[in-house]
Amino acid sequence: MSEMLSGAEILCRALVDAGVEVVFGYPGGAIMPFYHALPDHPQLRHILVRHEQAAAHAADGYARASGRVGVCVATSGPGATNLVTGLAAAHMDNSPVVAITGQVSRPMIGRDAFQETDIIGITLPITKQNYQVQDVSELAEVVAEAMAVALDGRPGPVLVDVPKDVQNQKIAYGAPRARARGQSRPLTPGGSPGHEDGVRKAARLIAGAERPLIMVGHGVILAQAYNDVRALAEKTGIPVITTLLGISAFPDGHPLHLGMPGMHGEVHVNRAIQHADVIIGIGLRFDDRVTGNTASFAPQARIIHIDLDRAEIGKNVPVAVGIVGDARDITRRLVAAVEPRRCERWLEHIRGFVRTRAESYRGNLSPEAILASIYEASHGDCTIVTDVGQHQMWVAKLYPYQRPNTHITSGGLGAMGFAVPAALGVHLARPNGTVWAISGDGGFQMNMAEMATMVQEGLPVKMAVFNNGYLGMVRQWQQFFHEKRYSCTPIWSPDYLKLAEAYGIPGYRVKEAGELAEAVGRANVEPGPALVEFMIEQEANVFPMIPPGGSLSEPIEAEPAAAGGA
Numbered sequence: 374m375s376e377m378l379s380g381a382e383i384l385c386r387a388l389v390d391a392g393v394e395v396v397f398g399y400p401g402g403a404i405m406p407f408y409h410a411l412p413d414h415p416q417l418r419h420i421l422v423r424h425e426q427a428a429a430h431a432a433d434g435y436a437r438a439s440g441r442v443g444v445c446v447a448t449s450g451p452g453a454t455n456l457v458t459g460l461a462a463a464h465m466d467n468s469p470v471v472a473i474t475g476q477v478s479r480p481m482i483g484r485d486a487f488q489e490t491d492i493i494g495i496t497l498p499i500t501k502q503n504y505q506v507q508d509v510s511e512l513a514e515v516v517a518e519a520m521a522v523a524l525d526g527r528p529g530p531v532l533v534d535v536p537k538d539v540q541n542q543k544i545a546y547g548a549p550r551a552r553a554r555g556q557s558r559p560l561t562p563g564g565s566p567g568h569e570d571g572v573r574k575a576a577r578l579i580a581g582a583e584r585p586l587i588m589v590g591h592g593v594i595l596a597q598a599y600n601d602v603r604a605l606a607e608k609t610g611i612p613v614i615t616t617l618l619g620i621s622a623f624p625d626g627h628p629l630h631l632g633m634p635g636m637h638g639e640v641h642v643n644r645a646i647q648h649a650d651v652i653i654g655i656g657l658r659f660d661d662r663v664t665g666n667t668a669s670f671a672p673q674a675r676i677i678h679i680d681l682d683r684a685e686i687g688k689n690v691p692v693a694v695g696i697v698g699d700a701r702d703i704t705r706r707l708v709a710a711v712e713p714r715r716c717e718r719w720l721e722h723i724r725g726f727v728r729t730r731a732e733s734y735r736g737n738l739s740p741e742a743i744l745a746s747i748y749e750a751s752h753g754d755c756t757i758v759t760d761v762g763q764h765q766m767w768v769a770k771l772y773p774y775q776r777p778n779t780h781i782t783s784g785g786l787g788a789m790g791f792a793v794p795a796a797l798g799v800h801l802a803r804p805n806g807t808v809w810a811i812s813g814d815g816g817f818q819m820n821m822a823e824m825a826t827m828v829q830e831g832l833p834v835k836m837a838v839f840n841n842g843y844l845g846m847v848r849q850w851q852q853f854f855h856e857k858r859y860s861c862t863p864i865w866s867p868d869y870l871k872l873a874e875a876y877g878i879p880g881y882r883v884k885e886a887g888e889l890a891e892a893v894g895r896a897n898v899e900p901g902p903a904l905v906e907f908m909i910e911q912e913a914n915v916f917p918m919i920p921p922g923g924s925l926s927e928p929i930e931a932e933p934a935a936a937g938g939a
């Protein structure tokens with residue numbers, strides 16, 4: 374039996390058929406037919422954000438936390454262009470997001486119509502695929518395909534642009550013809566001879582290695598390969614390094630866990646890389662923040678690289694064995710192929726590198742103490758979403774992650790303003806868990822309007838603002854590499870407690886470590902959103918640091934006067 378439906382109604386149905394439950398969006402002229410149809414589809418919960426960038430980040434946060442597609446909606450022109458940063462962030466970090474944008478009606482396209490923007494052209498390089506729907510008859514299939522493309526293989530964002538007249542077009546609509554695939558990511562079917570050969574070669578390299586390392590990236594989280602990676606480490610005794618986006622793929626407290634590599638990686642982690650003779654990289658792209666200068670990266674190591682995307686193999690570093698496939702599938706085979714072994718001498722060697730952390734913090738309220746209080750208040754059972762800057766690095770290095778996929782951050786794009794809206798999305802994916810959004814005073818001010826979204830939609834996100842009065846990470850670079858010229862980095866903040874109060878949100882200000890337990894504890898148990906402002910030392914730095922383009926072997930380890938010339 375078919376019925377006459379409008380494009381807008383079909384759009385809603387197609388989303389429902391694909392299993393979508395939450396949509397983050399903002400209405401406007403070219404998407405009005407969709408918003409008109411939406412109330413007839415109560416299966417779709419719409420979250421009205423305060424800026425479309427937040428809709429894209431929230432969809433991204435939802436996708437990362439749930440493993441499902443996150444959906445955002447915007448009108449044409451400024452609504453669509455406001456999505457761009459969020460889509461670029463999702464693209465860089467392989468997050469499955471589908472963006473639906475309204476477009477001017479087909480006869481107006483190309484005439485500089487009111488709120489016409491070529492969003493297809495604009496988003497071409499930051500989406501896996503994008504579509505402009507030319508006829509209502511294609512709509513259901515395009516939406517189903519977009520949902521599948523976002524999840525298939527290496528996940529990423531997809532955009533579907535729907536002209537207003539297509540939303541209004543009516544058509545007889547039967548049972549969905551579209552290939553509405555389930556939302557869970559299928560394992561890449563394995564079994565190709567190429568895999569077996571690669572796995573055998575990798576196992577041989579591992580058997581002969583004296584100083585092997587496992588480097589774990591975001592691909593392990595996307596493929597949910599936690600247990601397999603852990604099995605590989607435990608069967609071989611090989612120590613494990615987690616990149617910024619690999620954090621929480623391996624338990625922090627595990628005796629084989631070393632920490633984070635790269636620009637702000639611990640000294641012993643980077644030294645281990647520089648001494649390693651075999652590196653098994655799983656689901657990472659060896660980006661420049663991880664490798665430093667690639668010419669001097671891991672000079673003694675033969676690299677085994679496991680990645681879903683063939684284009685990543687050998688892109689940034691030379692690879693001895695490349696295996697293209699799903700991290701879980703390949704790691705599982707590797708576990709079966711390797712002989713049990715231990716690496717005690719190598720571990721002993723690495724322990725020799727471990728230095729007491731350069732304690733440069735002079736204030737009364739250290740990042741370490743703040744993060745410990747959040748861990749204690751939530752009993753280690755929360756998801757942390759970070760913004761971009763010094764606080765992001767402190768969290769990455771100091772927060773003791775124990776559970777898989779509980780650290781969410783904008784790693785590739787490094788988009789300030791990410792944390793607060795992404796945390797909204799994470800909460801919707803994990804409604805029974807606690808979510809802390811941790812931002813600096815700069816990044817928080819970029820998207821703090823989303824507090825209104827939390828209040829209107831009843832989303833109890835906990836917000837932590839690390840207030841140092843500066844765009845801290847940029848100030849740190851100015852201190853080290855620009856003769857301490859703090860050009861345009863001091864940043865004024867409003868009274869965050871009054872601001873929170875204006876939104877009806879309880880706020881707490883913490884100036885000393887002694888006040889932490891009470892304020893963080895109270896914020897954590899608030900039934901609704903809560904904000905805690907931490908007054909941290911203004912010129913605290915993140916150590917160690919590899920100067921941009923420098924070698925992992927030459928870190929700046931503490932507040933040196935000499936660092937200015939680096």
Ligand SMILES: Cc1ncc(C[n+]2csc(CCOP(=O)(O)OP(=O)(O)O)c2C)c(N)n1
Nearest residue numbers: 762763764787789813814815816844845846
């Ligand atoms: C949208 C955007 N603009 C600019 C930058 C460059 N940037 C990186 S870190 C940083 C400073 C962040 O300051 P704040 O939010 O206060 O955090 P802090 O470093 O002090 O912890 C800036 C400006 C960025 N990453 N993203």
